[in-house]
Amino acid sequence: MSELSDNLAEEGPPRPLLLLVDDEQAHLESLERIFQRAGYGVITAENGEQAIDCLRMHPVAVVLTDLVMPRTDGFAVLKAAQTLRPQALVVLMTAYGTVDNALTAIRQGAWDFVTKPIKRNGLLTCIERALRHRQLQMENQNLRARLHAVAPEGGLVGNSDGMRHLKATLEQVAPSSATVLILGESGTGKELCAREIHRHSNRSGGPFVAVNCAALPDTILEAELFGHEKGAFTGAEMQKIGRFERANGGTLLLDEVGDIPLAMQVKLLRVLQENEVERLGGDGPIPIDVRVIAATNTDLKQQIKEGRFREDLYYRLDVITLQMPPLRERADDIPLLLPLMLGRFNDKHQKSIRGFSDDALDVLSSWSYPGNVRELENAVERAVVLCPAETIELSHLPPVMADAPIGPTPTPSQSHDSGLVFQPGMTMEQLERAAIEATLKHTQGDKNLTAQLLGISLRTLYRRLGES
Known part of the structure; x- marks a missing residue:
């Protein structure tokens, strides 16, 4: 594995960093020279394992990788990039005979592919397009973040420990392409959480489509999810586009996924594995690019034990789990x-x-x-x-x-958890100090939030704490 190119150490704004991956040493060195002369920062890897190490260590903007390599191939590098560097774009190099595999990789999230023998100008143009696309994505994300900071409309609200943990995890999960399983009781906001994941993802410009799997009869649910052709069954008077196709390029929420019947779970599993869907009455698969989020208020592991939910489908959905606190x-x-x-x-x-x-x-x-x-x-x-x-x-x-009693007396455990202990005879100054310290503990030392919750100015809070 080569070190970072010398041109990264020069003064001035940081250049986009390219990761070049090829098990043919001569071809790798040729690529390195091309991009160094074009002014890019370059790191190289001679195999897939080295490429994954580079992705862990360096802020890679674009990955240019050979598709066919021993042990760890281009597909594995693509998946690693999607996990470790979700904002990086992946371009595949492939020989003529493996173009079909490259197209499969495109469906799985690769940006583009180039065929060998590679022409210098075409390669540079491809990488420049990828970098422009990445720059636009980052600018859009920054703009959305600024707008959200000014007017956080429709977002998850809460500053409790459970909500802070949920929001922190969501920020990490959203930019990836991983399938998410949201667990929580009815009414906790699972769909709102799914919308937040979509809103903060690279797919936010695409559609968000939700389907409540418990609200539709089995016969209708299958047609709703996968669509159908005209004449596929009695009453199918026209073609219908299913929810998976409608969500193409975006996110599909399968709400109450535990209510999908077993027979349909097999078809759903195949869609998740192959990234393609077949309409009822159709004559072939249709490629799709959809991120799936599943939500349920039932215990899927218990349903697996009872034979009502497929274990292989569960593990396909349970890549990342988010728990909505009641x-x-x-x-x-x-x-x-x-x-x-x-x-x-x-x-x-x-x-x-x-x-x-x-x-x-x-x-x-x-x-x-x-x-x-x-x-x-x-x-x-x-x-x-x-x-x-x-x-x-x-x-x-x-x-x-x-009709409920007003002002219930807190239990000893509640009093202990709050950190507030009031004793008869305490002075107002002591009570005030106890309230401030308990609120500071609750906000994990955030003095701005503490002042807001107590209804006092930040200057007053500092004065009460004896700080300048």
């Missing part, structure tokens, strides 16, 4: 959710409600929410519709909530 485990997020929901339902129902009474807020903050965020949304929308004034009262909440 609302009862992130009650600290409710004060963040309520103003957003209130604003949304004010707009929807043309109201101008300003907030909640203390009693209503106490009940909303302490309810166990077996229906999770969806139940909270329903409660707030009901209250907005029924409230005739500017403040939502306890009587505007659903009866099961309105």
Whole structure:
């Protein structure tokens, strides 16, 4: 494996870094000279194993790899690049007789391929196009990030430990092409999580298509997923494009995937393995480029034991797992959710409600929410519709909530977990200090957020802490 080319050490803006992979030493050296003279930063690898090591160590922009190599071939390098450097583009070099394999690699996410013998000008043009495409992708992602920072519309809301962990994992997962399995109780926001993955991915410009597998009868579900040709069955009066084809170039969410019947699971597995779909009544496969996200509120491992879900399909879906925390485990997020929901339902129902009474807020903050965020949304929308004034009262909440005791006494474990311990006779200064320290612990030392949660300025927080 060669070291980084000397031209990377020159002054000025960093040049795009190319990784060249070929097991033919003479051809590799020829490629290296071509790109060095063109001003690129270059690293080389003499086999697939070295290429994967390079991907781990260097911020590669484009990979140019031979397709046919011993042990670790171009397909393996492609998959490694998609995992280790998801923003890198892969171009394959192939002999005339392996063009079909190269086309397969394109369907699996390669940017382009060039055939041997390679012409210098054509190769440089291909790489320049790949780099321009990558630059546009990165600019679009940066623009979306800036817009999201200003107006994070529709994103995952919450600052609890569970939500912070979920969002951190999501940021790592989204740019890859890996299949994701989202687990969580009904109403926790699994579809919203899937949309966030799509929004932060390289496929965000493509379609996001969702299908609830539990909401459709078996006979209709198959046609919805895979599509059908005219006359494929009684009532098929015209051709129908299935959800997989509609999601081409984007993301498909299979919600409640555990409800797909066994017979259809076999067909779904083949689609995931081959990246192609066959319509009912069709005469051949249709290539697709779709990222699949599956979601379920059932225990798929238990379904496997009971013979109701295929184990091979489970492992095909379970590349990366995200767990949606139930609302009862992130009650600290409710004060963040309520103003957003209130604003949304004010707009929807043309109201101008300003907030909640203390009693209503106490009940909303302490309810166990077996229906999770969806139940909270329903409660707030009901209250907005029924409230005739500017403040939502306890009587505007659903009866099961309105009749609940207000201000439940926390259990010892809850008091211990919060870090707040109040003793009779403590001074107000001591109480204030305890509240600040507990909030700092909850926010993991984030003083800006601590000040916001306590309703004081950052300057006041520093003063109370005795810091300049």
